Amino acid sequence: MPVQRLVGHLRELGFSPYEARCYAGLLGAGAQTGYAVAKLTGVPQPKVYETLRRLVARGAAERLPGSPTRFTAVDPKVLLDRLASDHAASIAGARAAAAEVDGSLA
Template sequence: MPVQRLVGHLCELGFSPYEARCYAGLLGAGALTGYAVAKRTGVPQPKVYETLRRLVARGAAEQFPGPPTRFTAVDPKLVLDRLASAHAASIAGARAAAADVDGTT
């Protein structure tokens, strides 16, 4: 199933399982309330608002004030491009640190 594949890949990229499920649930759904995201994704309602705030903080979702407050997914291309850049920078840093430890600078 495509949603489960997406959730799996997002978890591999550092999303928590709840973050991955909420992001996947927001994709293509328009602006949703936290309640609607919880119903759509199965993420427990007490956890969904905290999870959505984390997605907003990491740039994967946008929040629109209410009432009620609504959330939308940021374009996956933008989210994945940012993740690719962040991972590339981390890999470059790890390579440099490994070279320093190895003494092959």
């Protein structure tokens, strides 16, 4: 199932299980309230709002103005391009640090 594959890949990229499920739910359903996301994804309602705030903080979702508060997924191309860039920078840093450690052992 495509949603399960997306959730699995997001988990590999460092998303928590709830974050991955909420992002996939928002992506498939469009703008939703926290309550609707909880119903759609099976994420417990007490956890869904905290999870949505984390998705907003990491740039994976946006909080829409108005009442009730609704959330929407950031375009997957934008999100995945940013994640690729972040991971490339982390890998480059790790390579440089490994070279320093490896050089100091010689």
